[in-house]
Amino acid sequence: MKQKSFFKETLWLLLIIFTFSTRLFSQDINERIKLLEEKLKAQESLIQQQQSTIKLLQEELELIKKQSGQEKIVAKVEEKPAYKSGGLFGATSAYNPNISLILDTFLYSTNLKEDELESWNIPGFIKEGLEHKKGMNIHAAELYFFAPVDPFFNLYATIPVTEEGVELEEAYLVTTFLPAGIQAKIGKFKSGFGRHNSQHAHLWKFVDEPLVYRALTGHEGINEKGIQLTFLPDFPFYAQLGIEALQGENEILFGLDRSKGLHAFGAFAKASFDIGDYGTILLGPSVMIGDTKTESIEENSIFTGDTTLAAFEFTYKWKPSRWKSFTLQSEYMWRKQKGKIQDTSTSTINNLKRIQDGLYLQTIYQTGRWGFGARYDLLEPLNDKYNLDGVQTSFGDKPWRASAMVEFNPSEFSKIRLQYNYDKSSRTGKTNNEVYLQFIGGVGAHAAHSF
Amino acid sequence: MKWKIIKTFICVFCAMAFAGNLSAEINVVATLPWIGDIAKQIGKEKVSVTTLVKTGQDPHYVEAKPGLIIAARKADIIMYNGLDLEIGYLPVIIESSKNPNIQPGKIGNFDCSKFVSPIEKPSSVDRSMGDIHPLGNPHYHFSPASILAVAKGMADTLAEIDPTNKSHYQKNYQLFYEKWQEKMAQWKSKNLVGKKFIAYHTLFSYLANEFGFQIAGCIEAKPGIPPSSGDIKKIIDTANRVKPNAILFNVYSPKKPVEFIANKTGLKTILVPHDVGSLPQTDDWFSFMDKVISLLSEA
Numbered sequence: 117m118k119q120k121s122f123f124k125e126t127l128w129l130l131l132i133i134f135t136f137s138t139r140l141f142s143q144d145i146n147e148r149i150k151l152l153e154e155k156l157k158a159q160e161s162l163i164q165q166q167q168s169t170i171k172l173l174q175e176e177l178e179l180i181k182k183q184s185g186q187e188k189i190v191a192k193v194e195e196k197p198a199y200k201s202g203g204l205f206g207a208t209s210a211y212n213p214n215i216s217l218i219l220d221t222f223l224y225s226t227n228l229k230e231d232e233l234e235s236w237n238i239p240g241f242i243k244e245g246l247e248h249k250k251g252m253n254i255h256a257a258e259l260y261f262f263a264p265v266d267p268f269f270n271l272y273a274t275i276p277v278t279e280e281g282v283e284l285e286e287a288y289l290v291t292t293f294l295p296a297g298i299q300a301k302i303g304k305f306k307s308g309f310g311r312h313n314s315q316h317a318h319l320w321k322f323v324d325e326p327l328v329y330r331a332l333t334g335h336e337g338i339n340e341k342g343i344q345l346t347f348l349p350d351f352p353f354y355a356q357l358g359i360e361a362l363q364g365e366n367e368i369l370f371g372l373d374r375s376k377g378l379h380a381f382g383a384f385a386k387a388s389f390d391i392g393d394y395g396t397i398l399l400g401p402s403v404m405i406g407d408t409k410t411e412s413i414e415e416n417s418i419f420t421g422d423t424t425l426a427a428f429e430f431t432y433k434w435k436p437s438r439w440k441s442f443t444l445q446s447e448y449m450w451r452k453q454k455g456k457i458q459d460t461s462t463s464t465i466n467n468l469k470r471i472q473d474g475l476y477l478q479t480i481y482q483t484g485r486w487g488f489g490a491r492y493d494l495l496e497p498l499n500d501k502y503n504l505d506g507v508q509t510s511f512g513d514k515p516w517r518a519s520a521m522v523e524f525n526p527s528e529f530s531k532i533r534l535q536y537n538y539d540k541s542s543r544t545g546k547t548n549n550e551v552y553l554q555f556i557g558g559v560g561a562h563a564a565h566s567f
Numbered sequence: 568m569k570w571k572i573i574k575t576f577i578c579v580f581c582a583m584a585f586a587g588n589l590s591a592e593i594n595v596v597a598t599l600p601w602i603g604d605i606a607k608q609i610g611k612e613k614v615s616v617t618t619l620v621k622t623g624q625d626p627h628y629v630e631a632k633p634g635l636i637i638a639a640r641k642a643d644i645i646m647y648n649g650l651d652l653e654i655g656y657l658p659v660i661i662e663s664s665k666n667p668n669i670q671p672g673k674i675g676n677f678d679c680s681k682f683v684s685p686i687e688k689p690s691s692v693d694r695s696m697g698d699i700h701p702l703g704n705p706h707y708h709f710s711p712a713s714i715l716a717v718a719k720g721m722a723d724t725l726a727e728i729d730p731t732n733k734s735h736y737q738k739n740y741q742l743f744y745e746k747w748q749e750k751m752a753q754w755k756s757k758n759l760v761g762k763k764f765i766a767y768h769t770l771f772s773y774l775a776n777e778f779g780f781q782i783a784g785c786i787e788a789k790p791g792i793p794p795s796s797g798d799i800k801k802i803i804d805t806a807n808r809v810k811p812n813a814i815l816f817n818v819y820s821p822k823k824p825v826e827f828i829a830n831k832t833g834l835k836t837i838l839v840p841h842d843v844g845s846l847p848q849t850d851d852w853f854s855f856m857d858k859v860i861s862l863l864s865e866a
Contacts, residue, residue: 151672267672270662290662292670297640299665348640348665354633388633393621396632437819438628485793527792528655529694559694564659567632 213263213271216560218318220255223553224248228546236542240502240511241331241472241495242368243415254279255317262563268293272305272563274316285339297348307338308346308358308384309402311429311447319565321443321480323535323552327493327517328474331541332425332451334368334412338404341365342378354388364406369423369451371410380406386429388567394436398567402427408453419468421455433567441482448475450499457504471501489521495541515541531556593729596642596669598653599626600843601708602679604851606646609721609739613732617642619660622844625819627698627791631656631663639664642675644728646721649680650705677724682716683707687772697789708842709859710773711751714852718743750853754778757864763811764863765802765834767820770841774859783809786816786824794824806832813866817841837862 226233236245256276265271274286288303306314312329325335342362349355364370364380384402391397404425413419427449435441450473457468478491495515502509517540523533532555539548592615597603603618610616617638620626626648629635639645639660647653661669661676668675685703692701707713722740726733760779764771767786775782784805788798806814806828814836816825829836840846840858849855 264671267670292662293667294665296667297665346665348637348663350641351637354637356633386633388637390632390634396634398633435630438625439821527694528698564631564655564657566659566663567630 213261214561214563216260216558216562218258218260218556218558218562220258220318220554220556222248222253222255222323222555224250224253224550226250226548226550228548228550232546233548236539236548238327238331238495238515238541239543240470240500240509241515242334242412244412247335258285258316258318260560260562264292265289297350299346299348301344301346304339304341305344307340307360307362307382307404308344309338309360309382309404309425310384310427310449311398311431311445313337318556318558321445321478321487321489322491322519322521323533323554324537326447326476326478326491327495327515327541328447328449328476331474331495331515332368332449332472334366336366338362338366338369338382340380342380354386356386358382358384360404362406367410368412369404369410369425370406370408371412371419376407380404391432395432395434396567398429398431398433400429402429408455413457413468416460417457418460419453419455419457421453421468424452426450439482439484441480443480443482444477445479446475446477448497449473466505467503469501469503471499472496473499485525487521487523487525489519489523491517491519491521493517493519493541512543513540513545515543517541529558593725594641594643596639596645598645598647598657599708600845601714601852601855602646602648604843605714605718605743606721608743608851609718609736610725611735611739613729613735614725622842623818626652626842627655629653629656631659635660636663639669640666642666642669644675644677644724645669646677646679648705648708649678650685650702650707651700652705674724674728677721679717679720680705680707682720683710683713686776687769698791700790704769704772706770707773708852709771709856710777711747711754711856712777713773715744715747718747746853750856754856754860757860759860759863762863762866763809764866765806765811765814765828767814767816767825770817771815771839774863778860780863783811786814786828787820793821799824799828803828803831806834813837815839815863818845835866837866839863 228236230250233248233250234245237243256278259273259275259277261271261273261275263271269289269291271289272286273284273288276283276285284304286303286305288301288305291298291300294300306316308314312320312326313333324330325337329335329337340360340362342360344358344360346356346358349357360380360382361378362380362382363378364376366380370380382402382404384400386398386400388396388398404423406423407421408423409418409420411418427447429445429447431443431445433441433443450471452469452471454469455467456465458465472495474493474495475497476491476493478489480487480489482488493516497514500514502511518538519535521533521535523531525531533552535552535554537548537550537552539550542548593610593613595603595606595610595614595616597606597616597618599620600618600622603616606614606616619635619638620629635656642664645661647657661671667673670676680702685705685707688703689696689699689701692699718740722736726736729736755778762780763783764775764780765784765786766782769782769785769790771782774780784802786794786799786802788794788801794802811834814825814829814834816822816836817839818841825836828834838846839862840849840855843849843852843855846858849858
C-alpha cells in the first residue's frame with residue numbers, strides 16, 4: 117500500500133520535471149542549429165585564414181632560403197589553436213571535460229597502539245574505530261570531472277582512487293534549463309543537509325571531519341543516490357530551499373534495506389546576509405527522515421526502525437581581502453532513532469530508542485598564505501538518551517575533542533597542514549593525542565568553489 | 568506525512584517560479600566595475616546594473632558569496648571579463664543562480680573577451696609558472712581599442728535582448744564612440760613612448776603595447792604567488808640596469824615588496840587605479856583612463 121503510493125508520487129515528481137523540460141528542449145533546438153551553423157562558418161573562415169597565413173609563411177621562407185642560400189633555417193611557426201578559445205570554462209581542447217586530480221595525503225602519529233586505534237570507537241554511537249594508520253596515509257587521489265553536457269545539463273563526477281580501489285563518490289547532473297530559481301540534481305551526490313556535509317574533503321579546514329558527523333552520520337557523511345530539488349526565490353536576500361529524495365544507503369542512518377526504494381527524505385533551508393562590506397552570515401536548518409535497518413549500532417545486532425536527523429548550521433566569514441579572513445563555523449545536530457534491535461546470536465528482540473546530539477565550533481584566521489584554526493567538538497551536550505526496553509544505558513563521560521591547526525598554502529593549488537587533536541571521544545578514560553601532517557596538491561582544471 | 572510536506576514544497580516551488588520579474592529595465596549583472604560602467608554608458612536609463620566585484624577588490628580572487636548568487640539570480644544578462652579571470656568563482660555563481668537566461672551558450676551569457684584579441688598568450692603552460700592565464704593576458708580594459716569593440720558588442724547584444732530599444736543602444740554607442748575618439752586624441756598627445764616601468768602584476772601590457780612604453784619587469788614573477796627574495800633581487804637588478812621611470816602598483820598589491828624595492832633602487836612608486844572606481848576621479852572608464860595616462864605621463 118505504502119509502496120504503491122511511493123511509486124505514484126515518484127511518477128508525479130518526474131511528470132513535473134518533464135513538463136518543464138520538454139517545453140524548453142524544443143525551444144532550444146532551432147537556436148542550437150543556428151549556433152552550430154554560425155560556429156561552422158566561423159571555423160571555415162578561420163581555416164581559410166590559417167591557410168593563407170601558411171601560404172604567406174611558406175613564400176617568406178622560400179624567399180629567406182634564397183636570400184641566405186642556406187638550407188638550415190629553423191622557422192618558428194606559431195601554432196594557432198583550431199578554436200577561438202574563451203568562454204566561461206576556458207577549454208582549449210574544446211570538448212574534453214575539465215579534469216583535475218587532487219592528492220590528499222598525511223603523516224599520522226599517536227600515543228595509542230595500532231589495535232587501540234582500530235577499536236577507537238564511540239560507544240553508544242558507532243562501533244567502528246579509526247581507519248588511518250600510524251605513519252604515512254593516502255586519503256585519496258581524487259579525480260574530478262565536470263563539463264556542460266548540453267544546454268540543459270552540467271555533469272559532475274568525483275572519483276577518488278584509494279589504495280583499496282576506485283570508488284564512485286559522486287556523479288550527478290545539474291539542470292540549467294528549469295525556470296528561474298529551480299534546479300534539480302540527479303545521480304549520486306553529497307546531500308545539502310547541514311554545512312560540512314556537502315564540502316569535499318580537500319576543502320575542509322581540518323584534516324578530519326567534526327566528531328558529530330562521525331558519530332551521527334558516519335565519516336563519509338550523507339552521500340547518496342537520489343534526486344535533489346533546490347529553489348532560490350526572488351528575494352532581496354539569499355534564501356535557498358531544498359528537498360531531497362534519497363536511496364537511503366547510509367549505513368548508520370538508513371542502512372541495508374534496499375527493498376523499499378527511495379526511503380530517506382530531506383529538506384533544508386539556508387539564508388545568507390552580508391554584514392558590512394566584508395562580512396557574510398550563512399545559516400539555516402536541515403532535517404532528514406527515513407526508514408532504518410542497520411547492523412551498525414552494536415556488535416551482532418540488527419536494528420529496524422526509523423530515524424530523524426536535524427541540524428542547524430551557522431557560519432560567519434569576514435574577508436576584507438584575499439590576504440586576510442576570519443571564519444566562525446558551527447553546527448548543532450540532533451538524531452532520534454526508534455525501533456527494535458535484535459541480537460543475531462540469541463535472537464532476543466528489544467525496543468531501542470536513542471536520542472542523541474552533538475555540536476562543533478571552529479574558527480579559522482587566515483593571514484597571507486598562513487591559516488590558524490581551533491575546533492571544539494562535543495557529543496551529548498543536551499541529549500544522551502539510549503533506552504533499551506525503557507532502561508537507560510550509560511556509556512560514561514560525554515565524548516569530546518579539541519583541535520588546533522596551522523596551515524601554509526604555497527599557492528592556490530597546494531597546502532601543508534599540521535594538526536593536533538586532544539581526543540576524549542572513546543569514553544575509555546584514555547586520551548588519543550594525535551598529530552597529522554597533511555599535504556594537498558591539485559592539478560588540472562578544477563571547478564570553482566562555492567562559499 | 569512525509570509526502571504532504573514534500574508536496575507542499577513542490578507547490579511552493581512551482582508557484583514562486585512562475586511569478587517572474589516584470590520590471591521594464593534590462594537587469595545587467597557585471598562582474599567587474601569597468602564592465603558595469605560600459606554597460607551603463609550603452610544602456611543608460613534602459614538598464615539597471617549590478618556589479619559583483621567591489622572597486623577595491625582583487626578581481627582574481629573573489630568568493631562566490633551567496634549575495635553574489637542572489638544578484639545573478641535576477642539577471643537578464645551577465646557580462647564578464649572572460650579569459651579565465653573569473654574562473655575561480657563565476658562558474659559557481661552562474662550555476663547556483665539557477666537562472667536559465669545566463670547559462671553558457673545563452674544570449675544572456677556575455678563574455679566581453681569575445682571581442683578582443685588577447686596578447687601574451689603562452690604557447691605552453693603549467694602551474695610551475697604560477698597561476699598563469701593560458702588564454703592570454705585578461706587585463707584588456709587598459710586597451711582603448713579593445714574597449715571600443717566590447718562597447719559595440721554590448722550595444723548589439725542589448726539590442727538583441729531588448730529590440731524595442733535598439734536605436735537607443737545604437738545612439739549611445741555612437742556617443743561613446745565620439746567621446747572615445749576625442750579622448751584617444753588627448754591620450755595619444757601625452758607622450759608615453761619610450762618610458763619604462765616596473766609593475767607589480769602584468770596589468771599594463773595592453774596599455775604599454777598601444778601607447779609605446781615598456782614594462783621592464785613584474786615584481787610578482789609568477790602570477791598569484793607572492794615574490795620570493797630571489798624574485799625581488801632579480802627585479803632590483805633589472806631596475807638598476809634599465810633605469811625605469813617608476814614602479815607601478817595598485818590598491819590590492821602587497822605593499823611590503825613594493826616599498827622595499829623602491830627603497831633599494833630609489834625609484835618612485837605610483838599607485839595606479841586597476842579598475843573604474845578604485846581611486847578618486849575614476850568614476851567611469853574614460854576618467855579612469857585619464858587618470859592612468861596622466862599618472863604615467865607625469866612619471
